[in-house]
Amino acid sequence: MNGQETSRTTKVRTRSPGARSVLVHLGWPLLCDRLAEHLRTPMARTLLAAEVAAELTQKEHDPDAAPVLRRTSEPAQVRTLLAEQDGLQALLAVQASLERESGAPGNLAEALGALTDISDAALRASRGAMLVPAELLAALRQLQAVRLCVDLHAAAAAERGYASDPGVLTLATRIGELNPQRDLASALARSIAPDGPEGEPWVVDGASPGLQRARQRVRELKASLMKAANRLVKQSGVAEVLQDTYYTEREGRVVLPVRADAFAKRGSLTGIIHDSSATGQTLFVEPSELIEENNSLRAAQMQAAAEERRVLEQLSRGVGVAAGALRVNQAQMIALDAIHARLRFADAYHGLAPEVGAAHASEDAEAMGRFELIGARHPLMVLSGVEVVPNDIVLEVGAALVISGPNAGGKTVALKTLGLCALMAQAGLRLPTRRPARLPLVRSIVTDVGDDQSIAANLSTFSAHMQHVCAALASAQALHGGTLVLLDEIAVGTDPEQGAALAEAILLALTEAGGTVVTTTHYERLKLLAQRFPGRFVNASVGFDLEKLVPTFRLLIGVPGPSSALTVARRLGLPEPVLQVAQSLMDEGRLRVDQLLQEVVAERDRLITTRQAVDRERAELRKRHQEVAKREAAALEQAKSRKQKAYDAASAELRALHAEVAELRKSVRKAEKEGKIDAALGAAKEGLQTGREQLHERREPAAKAPGEPPAQLAVGDRVKVLSLGKEGEVLAVKGERAVVQVEALKTTVPLTELRSLRAPTRTRAKVKPDVAAPIHKWDAPEPLPSTAARHFGESAAAIEVGIDNSVDVRGARADDALRAIDRFLDEAMQKDREVVVVIHGHGTGALRKAVREYLAEQSFIHRTRPGMQAEGGEGVTVVWVQP
Numbered sequence: 099m100n101g102q103e104t105s106r107t108t109k110v111r112t113r114s115p116g117a118r119s120v121l122v123h124l125g126w127p128l129l130c131d132r133l134a135e136h137l138r139t140p141m142a143r144t145l146l147a148a149e150v151a152a153e154l155t156q157k158e159h160d161p162d163a164a165p166v167l168r169r170t171s172e173p174a175q176v177r178t179l180l181a182e183q184d185g186l187q188a189l190l191a192v193q194a195s196l197e198r199e200s201g202a203p204g205n206l207a208e209a210l211g212a213l214t215d216i217s218d219a220a221l222r223a224s225r226g227a228m229l230v231p232a233e234l235l236a237a238l239r240q241l242q243a244v245r246l247c248v249d250l251h252a253a254a255a256a257e258r259g260y261a262s263d264p265g266v267l268t269l270a271t272r273i274g275e276l277n278p279q280r281d282l283a284s285a286l287a288r289s290i291a292p293d294g295p296e297g298e299p300w301v302v303d304g305a306s307p308g309l310q311r312a313r314q315r316v317r318e319l320k321a322s323l324m325k326a327a328n329r330l331v332k333q334s335g336v337a338e339v340l341q342d343t344y345y346t347e348r349e350g351r352v353v354l355p356v357r358a359d360a361f362a363k364r365g366s367l368t369g370i371i372h373d374s375s376a377t378g379q380t381l382f383v384e385p386s387e388l389i390e391e392n393n394s395l396r397a398a399q400m401q402a403a404a405e406e407r408r409v410l411e412q413l414s415r416g417v418g419v420a421a422g423a424l425r426v427n428q429a430q431m432i433a434l435d436a437i438h439a440r441l442r443f444a445d446a447y448h449g450l451a452p453e454v455g456a457a458h459a460s461e462d463a464e465a466m467g468r469f470e471l472i473g474a475r476h477p478l479m480v481l482s483g484v485e486v487v488p489n490d491i492v493l494e495v496g497a498a499l500v501i502s503g504p505n506a507g508g509k510t511v512a513l514k515t516l517g518l519c520a521l522m523a524q525a526g527l528r529l530p531t532r533r534p535a536r537l538p539l540v541r542s543i544v545t546d547v548g549d550d551q552s553i554a555a556n557l558s559t560f561s562a563h564m565q566h567v568c569a570a571l572a573s574a575q576a577l578h579g580g581t582l583v584l585l586d587e588i589a590v591g592t593d594p595e596q597g598a599a600l601a602e603a604i605l606l607a608l609t610e611a612g613g614t615v616v617t618t619t620h621y622e623r624l625k626l627l628a629q630r631f632p633g634r635f636v637n638a639s640v641g642f643d644l645e646k647l648v649p650t651f652r653l654l655i656g657v658p659g660p661s662s663a664l665t666v667a668r669r670l671g672l673p674e675p676v677l678q679v680a681q682s683l684m685d686e687g688r689l690r691v692d693q694l695l696q697e698v699v700a701e702r703d704r705l706i707t708t709r710q711a712v713d714r715e716r717a718e719l720r721k722r723h724q725e726v727a728k729r730e731a732a733a734l735e736q737a738k739s740r741k742q743k744a745y746d747a748a749s750a751e752l753r754a755l756h757a758e759v760a761e762l763r764k765s766v767r768k769a770e771k772e773g774k775i776d777a778a779l780g781a782a783k784e785g786l787q788t789g790r791e792q793l794h795e796r797r798e799p800a801a802k803a804p805g806e807p808p809a810q811l812a813v814g815d816r817v818k819v820l821s822l823g824k825e826g827e828v829l830a831v832k833g834e835r836a837v838v839q840v841e842a843l844k845t846t847v848p849l850t851e852l853r854s855l856r857a858p859t860r861t862r863a864k865v866k867p868d869v870a871a872p873i874h875k876w877d878a879p880e881p882l883p884s885t886a887a888r889h890f891g892e893s894a895a896a897i898e899v900g901i902d903n904s905v906d907v908r909g910a911r912a913d914d915a916l917r918a919i920d921r922f923l924d925e926a927m928q929k930d931r932e933v934v935v936v937i938h939g940h941g942t943g944a945l946r947k948a949v950r951e952y953l954a955e956q957s958f959i960h961r962t963r964p965g966m967q968a969e970g971g972e973g974v975t976v977v978w979v980q981p
């Protein structure tokens with residue numbers, strides 16, 4: 099057991115008189131019950147139940163018990179708990195990767211689920227007792243689970259990106275205390291199996307050569323005895339005295355069911371009676387003919403049992419020698435089960451690891467002077483399937499947050515959300531927030547939530563409230579800055595005017611003592627404290643939809659809220675005449691203030707709703723832009739593909755033409771030698787005409803070309819040759835025909851096949867008509883100016899992340915991810931794409947680190963930077979590829 103675990107609750111004040119009410123008020127027992135559902139071992143579930151019971155009854159924890167969910171206010175210990183979860187998450191990622199490669203050493207969740215408590219068996223074995231196969235199987239399963247953890251950690255530590263991961267390094271301390279006892283595990287695996295002949299764990303035949311021979315001898319003798327019994331049942335003179343034609347066993351010996359009246363007659367079947375039926379009509383007799391074979395079988399069975407006992411004693415001695423290591427293994431496996439349960443529990447509500455510290459720098463170098471929970475949701479409501487409105491809860495240590503607004507609007511939920519998140523942080527649990535929360539680990543939490551009226555204790559509601567307030571004042575004064583006070587409807591249950599004055603005095607006293615306070619109220623004078631003591635008091639309100647007459651459950655920081663009592667009463671069906679009378683009795687100024695507050699809150703709700711709608715539309719536009727970009731990229735690829743195919747076809751046709759010309763030259767030279775030049779030329783012309791006709795027949799009828807042939811043409815004009823579908827430059831004009839340079843080809847075409855284009859910006863020298871113009875060499879296009887620089891630097895512009903400029907490697911192993919990135923960067927350079935995005939996700943940070951280290955090593959990478967918020971934040975890396 100780690101030394102740090104035994105003192106994990108040293109600074110959490112759970113022994114105060116109101117400790118039970120704090121946990122019950124905030125729903126801590128219910129949260130522990132939900133976490134227990136994710137524990138795999140019965141030992142961890144038992145220990146968690148004992149921990150919760152000890153906290154509720156204010157008893158001390160068993161110092162020898164492995165902690166499962168104990169809370170602490172020590173930041174270093176909580177950071178270790180959170181880092182261990184990151185480390186185990188890395189191990190599970192490696193496990194998933196190995197499973198995809200069909201080389202996984204096993205499944206950690208299943209291995210944990212197979213564990214049972216072996217502490218008592220190990221203790222008895224160390225004292226010389228012989229263990230039964232079920233106990234030895236439990237030891238084997240523990241050692242197999244231990245070896246799996248050790249092997250997974252070794253695989254993670256050897257993988258690029260995880261070797262220096264803080265979580266993996268932190269988990270190494272716990273993994274290092276595990277002892278796989280590989281020799282003992284091998285011996286147990288050879289000897290014990292879970293599915294014996296009776297469906298129970300047993301010692302297998304191969305546990306020892308002697309056991310294998312003894313059991314083989316038993317099987318042979320039993321088969322021989324069965325044959326003898328079968329023959330005897332069918333034997334004349336025996337079948338007549340049997341109650342039925344079968345044999346059975348009594349006390350491990352084969353017997354026959356004989357009628358009692360027939361057995362008493364002289365000359366009938368003889369043997370030893372072992373048993374009788376309930377009616378006495380049937381006697382189970384061991385015939386004399388089977389006694390010797392029964393004796394031989396029994397002797398062989400006893401020899402096999404003796405050999406099995408020898409194997410069990412030998413294995414038990416091995417367990418006894420390793421008893422100390424097995425007990426340490428069990429404690430560490432319980433701790434790993436707790437870490438695994440924390441991970442799976444957080445997955446259920448999409449929790450994120452918080453940043454924690456002490457309330458003051460004097461207690462911790464990384465002090466957290468404020469509570470900052472962005473997009474926080476109540477975990478129990480999320481786990482119950484309730485659609486929860488996320489809220490931002492921000493509060494300085496030593497300040498007071500005064501939440502006002504209508505009843506049933508979510509004031510108490512916001513208060514409980516902060517309190518329960520504070521408890522969860524003390525236990526090293528991830529929090530249900532939109533981004534990692536930042537909060538101090540307070541040393542004491544005092545709550546006054548709900549009605550604690552107690553007739554047995556002779557306490558009224560007001561008296562019970564005052565008891566909690568007294569406890570809060572005492573804790574705040576004793577732990578300056580280390581107390582969180584949660585007061586629901588402060589100072590209610592008495593005269594409203596006196597209650598408001600008392601509530602103000604209590605809040606002033608608590609904040610003067612350094613306590614951090616969150617309170618809900620309907621008292622108007624408490625809403626004015628933020629104006630009188632800016633920074634020390636902060637207003638907040640829960641929204642209310644005046645049109646729909648329903649609460650929005652959205653917490654608004656900085657704005658006090660109207661009580662809206664009459665509005666809520668109207669919504670709940672109170673008769674209108676009663677409401678009108680109540681309104682007439684209220685002060686007109688007070689009504690006006692309440693109405694103005696309602697309008698302010700409603701306007702802010704509308705602005706928030708509008709902003710959310712704009713954000714949704716912006717996201718939709720971004721999505722559409724990405725889709726359009728994707729379609730454009732696909733169309734460009736198709737165009738490039740068609741162009742390549744056309745080029746290939748033209749090249750093939752040109753090669754065929756060259757071959758044909760070469761053949762014609764041979765024919766002409768041969769004909770010239772033989773004096774048949776005229777006939778050869780005629781045949782060539784005839785072949786050329788035939789080819790033209792075939793080409794014309796195969797060509798699709800062209801649509802009428804738009805536009806008219808040029809009225810005048812001059813050398814240097816740019817024209818389009820309709821028959822070729824290409825642009826060219828006029829080299830010469832000969833009557834109704836023109837010589838045009840099209841790329842590397844010079845061709846003569848009728849003027850009717852030409853269409854004028856925009857004249858070139860630069861004139862060319864005239865080429866004499868009777869002189870062949872040289873093949874035109876086009877100038878190489880000037881490189882486009884780079885725009886990559888504007889996406890980097892202090893005023894960098896965000897890049898629009900799309901499917902064509904990004905690669906997503908989330909969830910991949912580091913090596914696989916780097917190979918995919920390498921291929922993607924090659925493609926980016928081929929396509930002259932300068933700025934690209936690598937999406938690696940947040941996760942444990944290991945993959946992000948491996949990706950950035952790899953990019954830093956590449957000579958063709960000009961610059962990199964983390965992503966902006968609009969690009970994906972730390973979950974992406976923006977890369978400037980040097981062309």
